[in-house]
Amino acid sequence: MSATLESWLDTHAQALDAGTGPSDEVLSRLAAAxxxxxxxxxxxxxxxxxxxxxxxxxxxxxxxxxxVAFMLWGHRAFISYVQASPNAALRETVLRRLIAGELAGATGLSNAMKFLSGIESLAVLAAPGGNAAAGWRLDGQLPWVTNLRPEGxxxxxxxxxxxxxxxxSxxxxxxxxxxVTRSPDLDLIALRGSHTAAIAIERVELGPEWLLHDTARAYLPAIRPAFLxxxxxxxxxxxxxxxxQASRARSAAEGVLRETVDALRGRLDSVVAALYAGIADGSFASNAVxxxxxxxxxxxxxxxAVEAELQASGGRGYLRESGADFARRxxxxAFLPIVTPSLLQLRTELARHAARTERA
Structure with missing residues (x-):
């Protein structure tokens, strides 16, 4: 990542979290980097x-x-969907615009991933289109989608x-x-500048040029490793x-906290290594557990890790001026467990898998 982008992020992180920052600049800044x-x-x-x-x-x-990372995730996930789509014409139409930051990509497939796991039904329905050019007419809603830049x-x-x-499909x-109607940004307690909103879909006519894949049960498992x-x-x-930040604090020199930080760093490195191995060998496509x-x-x-940072900073972390970055982190x-699929949904799916394995 460029030093220019790092500086811009550090300058605006608080305002973007509060919803008062330059959200409309995010995609162009990411594309410039x-x-x-x-x-x-x-x-x-x-x-x-x-x-x-x-x-x-x-x-x-x-x-x-x-x-900003949440917005980049949504944008980059959509790019991966276009990459994996057999619709070459759509890829030719939108992919370079997405990479250049001219068009914001958004992953509205949270509902679909839960559908794939049997957690909930789909919220968008399709009927045959009302004219010759449109293959389908769509109705429904997407209640929570990020990176919905108002400009497009x-x-x-x-x-x-x-x-x-x-x-x-x-x-x-x-x-x-x-x-297609975008709601005002959702009233979040954090990440308020992420252009997160709901989408109402009412009698939207789409032709085959907008089809990413006609068989979701084949497509979703293939793109799930990139999505997650x-x-x-x-x-x-x-x-x-x-x-x-915890390592930099003076109190981190104390034995117990240093051991805690070192142990967390070791666990983090181990899980990340396993994540990258599963993505590289393709095993997650057939076994998502x-x-x-x-x-x-x-x-x-x-x-x-955030709790360790608090312990390392002590009371200073509770001072508004010196602890603002910590409070944001x-x-x-606190947001990570509820990002779809939430930890509760994932644990529910793991419990179902364990029950099926036991019965077998």
Whole structure:
């Protein structure tokens, strides 16, 4: 990450968390630092590298602002959906614009990932289109989506068809399609500058040019490792920053706290190594259990790291002037367990898997 972006993040992290910062500049700043293209092949307009490199980019941003990292995650996750789509025409139309920061990408597939695990039904329905150009008419809502830049965005949505077979497809939904309505930003307690809002979808006519994949049950498992792996970058970056701050504090020289910080750093490195190994060998596509476990572990480590930072800083962490960055990281850590899929949802799915394994 460039020194220019680091400085900008440090300057605006508090304001972006509070919703008073320059949210509209985020995507252009990220694009100027070439972060959206990391992990995208050069022949597609990207920077090359792997998903691991993209996770590290998100982690580097999260160490300074989880608000911006959350937006980058949503944007980069959508890029990965376009990469994995068999719709070459759509890829040609939007991918370079996404990488250049001209168009905001958003992952509206939280509902779909929970659907895949049997946790909830889909919130968007499709019927045959009302004219020859439109293959489908969509109705429904996406209640919580990040990086919905008011100037223009494109969001992925899982759609349940009302035909006899009741199939499920994944669409790219452009913000300028008639019938797409973005709500005001949600009234969050943190990460308020992340352009997180709800989307109402009313009689939206879409043709096949907007189809990411026609079979969700084949497509979602293939993109889930990137969806969750990139999301893990949020916890990785936050944990690293809090452990760094804890190590710098004078009280960290005391034996017990030093041992705590060292142990947390060792656990973090171990889980990150396992995450990268599973992504590299492709095993998460067929067995998501270890990926779920690592997502849970990383969120827990981030929370413990922030607590270690508090112990290291002592009362100074509770002073408004000197503890502002710590207070923001504390709120950021509290957000990680509820990012969809939440830790409760992941633990529920792991319990179901264990029960099925036991019965078998």
């Amino acid at each position: 070439r972060l959206p293209g990391i992990g995208v092949p050069r022949e597609l307009g990207g920077e090359g590298g792997t998903v691991r490199d993209a996770i590290e980019a998100i982690a580097a941003v999260a160490a300074r602002s989880l608000t 965005f494109i969001v992925a949505a899982a759609v349940q068809h009302d035909e006899a077979d009741g199939g499920v 994944i669409f790219a939904l452009p913000s300028d399609a008639p019938g 792996g990139l999301q893990c970058g949020l916890a990785i970056g936050l944990a690293r920053r809090s452990l760094e 270890p990926l779920f476990e690592q997502r849970i572990a990383l969120a827990g480590i981030a929370q413990e 504390w709120r950021e850590a």
